[in-house]
Amino acid sequence: MIEHNGDVEKCQRAIIQHRHPFIEWARPPQPSGVDKANAMPSPRILRTHLPTQLLPPSFWENNCKFLYVARNAKDCMVSYYHFQRMNQMLPDPGTWEEYFETFISGKVGWGSWYDHVKGWWEIKDRYQILFLFYEDMKQDPKHEIQKVMQFMGKNLDETVLDKIVQETSFEKMKENPMVNRSTVPKSILDQSISPFMRKGTVGDWKNHFTVAQNERFNEIYKQKMEGSSINFTEL
Numbered sequence: 001m002i003e004h005n006g007d008v009e010k011c012q013r014a015i016i017q018h019r020h021p022f023i024e025w026a027r028p029p030q031p032s033g034v035d036k037a038n039a040m041p042s043p044r045i046l047r048t049h050l051p052t053q054l055l056p057p058s059f060w061e062n063n064c065k066f067l068y069v070a071r072n073a074k075d076c077m078v079s080y081y082h083f084q085r086m087n088q089m090l091p092d093p094g095t096w097e098e099y100f101e102t103f104i105s106g107k108v109g110w111g112s113w114y115d116h117v118k119g120w121w122e123i124k125d126r127y128q129i130l131f132l133f134y135e136d137m138k139q140d141p142k143h144e145i146q147k148v149m150q151f152m153g154k155n156l157d158e159t160v161l162d163k164i165v166q167e168t169s170f171e172k173m174k175e176n177p178m179v180n181r182s183t184v185p186k187s188i189l190d191q192s193i194s195p196f197m198r199k200g201t202v203g204d205w206k207n208h209f210t211v212a213q214n215e216r217f218n219e220i221y222k223q224k225m226e227g228s229s230i231n232f233t234e235l
């Protein structure tokens with residue numbers, strides 16, 4: 001929306017998967033995310049979940065801009081669990097108790113949460129990386145969107161900014177077929193199991209973690225994140 005100065009119609013011209021390809025997605029004979037990206041003129045806005053070490057070197061060589069959104073590990077685990085339940089391309093996550101162990105061990109798609117977040121955090125000042133937190137976006141979306149706007153070299157006025165805040169709210173996006181993945185076949189994303197736009201809240205882990213799981217998680221978190229200067233808001 002920032003790219004198109006808040007023009008809703010331009011943003012509604014096609015589904016997000018076509019406007020902003022997911023580069024690691026490949027499912028022949030459909031064009032892959034990379035095929036779609038290659039067919040687009042610059043400037044392009046692409047999506048990825050890749051950790052730094054798996055990103056094609058050309059991204060670094062060409063001094064691309066990156067917008068990284070980090071989310072607290074506990075809510076990520078919950079969100080990813082439900083995503084894995086509904087995404088028929090990913091392994092069945094099993095029970096919550098089983099998934100809890102899988103997530104902690106880092107044996108999930110795109111790898112360990114700890115390594116992923118630390119990896120991007122550590123290089124953020126060496127490249128053009130805007131590092132944002134999901135929790136801040138929820139708390140003060142206008143402020144965070146302003147940061148993105150500046151990062152993109154845009155100067156939009158207050159009314160446009162307010163419109164972008166409104167249009168990108170969870171409630172609006174959940175109903176928007178251009179972004180809510182309702183066009184993806186059920187054989188890939190089965191939204192009757194769990195919607196892609198699920199809850200969009202901070203602290204949903206409290207509805208999933210047992211007291212024992214929380215204590216164990218906090219202990220492991222301390223070990224894995226030791227030495228890192230990254231700080232997530234206490235939930």
Ligand SMILES: Nc1ncnc2c1ncn2[C@@H]1O[C@H](COP(=O)(O)O)[C@@H](OP(=O)(O)O)[C@H]1O
Binds near residue numbers: 080173200204
């Ligand atoms: N506009 C928005 N506002 C808040 N949360 C959003 C959002 N759009 C997507 N999300 C949430 O982001 C998560 C998916 O992230 P990703 O695309 O990186 O996998 C889901 O979290 P929940 O499962 O907690 O609802 C989804 O609901």
Ligand SMILES: N[C@@H](Cc1ccc(Oc2ccc(OS(=O)(=O)O)c(I)c2)c(I)c1)C(=O)O
Binds near residue numbers: 184185
């Ligand atoms: N943050 C990611 C989350 C995500 C969403 C969907 C998804 O599964 C698909 C990815 C790409 C797909 O092909 S295409 O529509 O882009 O051509 C399809 I079909 C399903 C995965 I894996 C991850 C996001 O924002 O996409």
